[in-house]
Each structure stands twice: as structure tokens, then as C-alpha cells.
Amino acid sequence: MGNCFGSPAQDSPSTAGTSNYHSNTTGFSTTSSNARFFEAVGVEDVEPDGQILETPNLKVFTFSDLKSATRNFKSDNLLGEGGFGKVYKGWVDEKTLAPSKMGSGMVVAIKKLNPESVQGFDEWQSEVNFLGRLAHPNLVRLLGYCWEDKELLLVYEFMQKGSLENHLFRRNPSIQPLSWEKRLKVAIEAARGLSFLHTSEKQVIYRDFKASNILLDWNYNAKLADFGLAKLGPSGGESHVTTRIMGTYGYAAPEYVATGHLYVKSDVYGFGVVLLELLTGRRALDVKRPSGQQNLVDWAKPFLSQRGKLKNIIDPWIEGQFSFKAALQTAQLTLKCLAVEPRNRPSMKEVVEALERIEAMTDRPKQKKVRSASHPSVPQHSHQPIHYQRSPRHSTEHGSM
Ligand SMILES: Nc1ncnc2c1ncn2[C@@H]1O[C@H](COP(=O)(O)OP(=O)(O)OP(=O)(O)O)[C@@H](O)[C@H]1O
Numbered sequence: 001m002g003n004c005f006g007s008p009a010q011d012s013p014s015t016a017g018t019s020n021y022h023s024n025t026t027g028f029s030t031t032s033s034n035a036r037f038f039e040a041v042g043v044e045d046v047e048p049d050g051q052i053l054e055t056p057n058l059k060v061f062t063f064s065d066l067k068s069a070t071r072n073f074k075s076d077n078l079l080g081e082g083g084f085g086k087v088y089k090g091w092v093d094e095k096t097l098a099p100s101k102m103g104s105g106m107v108v109a110i111k112k113l114n115p116e117s118v119q120g121f122d123e124w125q126s127e128v129n130f131l132g133r134l135a136h137p138n139l140v141r142l143l144g145y146c147w148e149d150k151e152l153l154l155v156y157e158f159m160q161k162g163s164l165e166n167h168l169f170r171r172n173p174s175i176q177p178l179s180w181e182k183r184l185k186v187a188i189e190a191a192r193g194l195s196f197l198h199t200s201e202k203q204v205i206y207r208d209f210k211a212s213n214i215l216l217d218w219n220y221n222a223k224l225a226d227f228g229l230a231k232l233g234p235s236g237g238e239s240h241v242t243t244r245i246m247g248t249y250g251y252a253a254p255e256y257v258a259t260g261h262l263y264v265k266s267d268v269y270g271f272g273v274v275l276l277e278l279l280t281g282r283r284a285l286d287v288k289r290p291s292g293q294q295n296l297v298d299w300a301k302p303f304l305s306q307r308g309k310l311k312n313i314i315d316p317w318i319e320g321q322f323s324f325k326a327a328l329q330t331a332q333l334t335l336k337c338l339a340v341e342p343r344n345r346p347s348m349k350e351v352v353e354a355l356e357r358i359e360a361m362t363d364r365p366k367q368k369k370v371r372s373a374s375h376p377s378v379p380q381h382s383h384q385p386i387h388y389q390r391s392p393r394h395s396t397e398h399g400s401m
């Protein structure tokens with residue numbers, strides 16, 4: 001990567017609103033070449049190992065474009081809602097990205113800032129700066145944005161199956177529980193996305209790794225979304241960056257919550273929490289669970305470290321789908337990611353390798369299968385993640401699409 005991620009926020013909003021492309025980090029420039037744009041954003045031709053684009057190549061949409069792409073933000077097109085605002089399904093022309101008729105052209109996901117969101121502008125800017133330049137098969141593709149007066153929107157590739165959260169903690173009974181094989185695939189792909197960020201020339205700390213930020217396409221390929229809280233890693237020999245504490249309870253690393261010191265390895269902790277969610281089928285935090293069980297990590301850690309107890313916490317939906325050895329290795333890896341000291345956690349590269357070994361093991365014919373006879377039954381569907389300094393969030397359901 002050449003220069004640091006710049007700040008589009010300093011650019012004149014007056015340039016938005018013309019149908020052009022954001023082609024550098026310090027200013028907007030226009031080009032009429034749709035072909036060139038499409039070469040750069042083609043969702044299919046992302047390099048397998050990822051790349052950092054010298055300049056972001058994002059389409060600047062007008063508000064009126066996005067209004068017509070979503071049929072005036074019609075509630076039927078609502079995909080979900082988070083701290084930033086609502087996310088709508090929209091339709092655009094595949095070549096020009098101009099709004100198209102509902103059902104024709106290409107589907108995109110359009111995130112619209114809630115005017116009451118306090119962090120909105122910073123998050124929007126961070127998303128454009130980071131995601132606009134990062135290209136990897138396991139990162140969601142940002143196609144463009146709109147900035148007109150107070151309207152801030154982001155346009156992404158559409159992820160047909162919605163978030164991992166919706167699949168793991170199904171509120172919609174039409175969504176099938178994820179098999180162990182799919183859970184492992186999602187874990188490996190999300191880990192590859194994080195590993196790419198951590199090993200890129202300018203280390204990127206993602207800071208908000210959680211099940212709702214892992215999106216799945218029609219084939220359950222997993223991609224990380226939401227770079228609103230991303231930060232460049234430490235420089236000048238420092239081990240960490242110091243930031244305002246933001247993130248999601250239940251996923252944030254203890255050192256970060258306690259001190260605001262953010263390490264690359266703070267992301268590894270968040271990854272460990274998601275791995276634990278995949279293994280147990282339980283949310284990171286659920287205030288409706290009995291006391292002592294509300295925080296998943298606190299409750300599950302003793303089970304992870306004892307061979308004899310492990311089967312008690314495995315999600316009954318995946319029982320019998322993998323060997324005890326695979327379960328044990330996943331538990332050990334989870335424990336390492338959740339180490340209290342950041343330096344004792346593995347790198348994401350090591351995590352990817354460990355998961356690939358577990359996957360190879362899972363592919364082989366299984367003998368001794370995991371049986372989870374006594375999964376303690378507690379409410380599974382009642383958790384509302386709590387954001388530090390972020391607006392309350394509400395999610396709607398994704399059905400299988
Ligand atoms: N690119 C996309 N394709 C399909 N659905 C999406 C896309 N982006 C977001 N969604 C849907 O919109 C929902 C809300 O996303 P959003 O990122 O705004 O909030 P969140 O991740 O649930 O919470 P947070 O604000 O903490 O990130 C997601 O859970 C997902 O169901």
C-alpha cells in the first residue's frame with residue numbers, strides 16, 4: 001500500500017451528487033469510463049490473496065439514485081438495522097450501476113445513516129477509507145457511497161444469506177441450523193479475512209469482529225463487513241494503539257475494555273468468541289440467561305479446558321457431525337484465542353492453519369462422534385448486543401434467499 005488511508009471527509013460534499021467515482025484518498029475525481037470502474041469493482045475478480053488498491057474506486061451515487069434503487073427506501077426492501085442505520089435491498093444496472101427496475105439488474109445492499117447516530121460520520125468515513133481500498137475474497141465489496149447534505153449512505157455487494165448471526169441464532173424458523181461443516185467453512189473464511197488485514201503492509205485492526213459482521217453469500221462464502229471501527233495498527237515499534245473504547249460487549253478483548261489499548265491480537269480475542277458461538281450455538285452475551293451464564297466466555301471457559309466436560313457445551317444441532325478429536329482441537333484453539341494476555345494469543349495466520357487442519361480431519365470418515373447429552377437449556381434468542389457509545393440496534397430477519 002502506498003500512502004496512509006486518507007480522509008474523504010475533508011473533501012467537498014459539493015462534488016457528491018454528480019455521478020462520478022471516488023478515485024483517490026484526498027479528493028474526488030471524475031471519470032466517465034464505466035468500463036474502467038467495472039474493471040476495478042468486479043466482485044468476481046478479486047485476487048485470491050487480496051490486494052490494497054492504490055486508490056479507492058468507488059461510485060458516487062446521488063441520493064435520488066439510491067431512492068429510486070430502493071423504491072424510496074420501501075420497508076419491504078429492509079434487510080436489517082444496526083447502530084449506523086437501516087440496510088435496504090436495491091437494484092442497479094450491472095454495468096453502469098444506475099438505478100434499475102426492481103427485480104432487474106444487480107441486487108445491492110444500501111446502508112442509510114440514521115440522522116440520530118452519534119458516531120455516524122466517523123464510521124461512514126472509516127468505511128469508505130478502509131473498505132474502499134481493501135479487496136479480498138473474504139471482505140465485503142463496497143461499491144460506492146452517497147454524501148448529500150445530511151444524507152450518508154453506503155452501497156455494498158449484496159450478500160444473499162445475510163449475517164452469520166441470523167443463521168446461528170435463528171429467530172426465523174425457516175432458516176436451517178448451520179452444519180458443523182458450514183460453521184468451519186465460515187470460521188476459516190472469516191479468519192482469512194482477518195489474517196489479510198493483520199498482515200497487510202499497513203496493519204489494519206478490525207475492532208468489531210462479531211457474528212453480525214460476518215455476511216454470507218448464496219454459497220455460504222463468508223465475508224467481513226463493517227469497517228466503521230477499523231483502525232490502522234501500531235507504528236514506530238509500539239505494541240498497541242490507544243483509542244476511545246468502542247465495540248460490542250461480549251466480543252471485545254479484556255485489555256481493550258480495561259485500558260483502551262487496542263492490539264492486533266484484540267481481534268484474535270473477538271475471533272475466539274465467535275468460534276465459541278459456532279461451537280456452542282450460544283450468543284456471546286445474553287442477559288436473559290441465568291446469572292453465571294450470561295457471558296459466554298466466562299461460562300464456557302472451564303468446559304473448554306476439560307476433556308470430559310467439553311461435550312456438555314457443544315451445540316446439539318451439530319452433535320455427531322465431527323470427531324471428538326476435532327472438537328477438542330477446536331476447543332483448544334478457542335482457548336488460545338481467548339488468552340487473557342494478548343501476546344499469548346495465536347496470530348490469525350496460525351488460526352487459519354489450525355482451522356484448516358481441523359477441516360482436513362473433519363473430512364475424513366469419523367469414528368468416535370461427539371454426543372452432547374446434557375446441553376443445558378437456556379433461552380437462545382433473546383440477546384441484544386450492547387454497544388459502547390453506539391446507538392441501540394434492532395435487527396430484522398433474513399430468510400433464506
Ligand atoms: N451487504 C449486505 N448484504 C445483505 N445484507 C446485509 C448487508 N449488509 C448488512 N446486511 C443486513 O443488515 C443487517 C444490519 O447490518 P448492520 O451492519 O447495519 O448492523 P449489525 O451488524 O447488525 O450491527 P452493528 O451496527 O453493530 O454493525 C445485517 O445483520 C444484515 O442482516
Ligand SMILES: [Mg+2]
Nearest residue numbers: 082212213226
Ligand atoms: Mg454490522
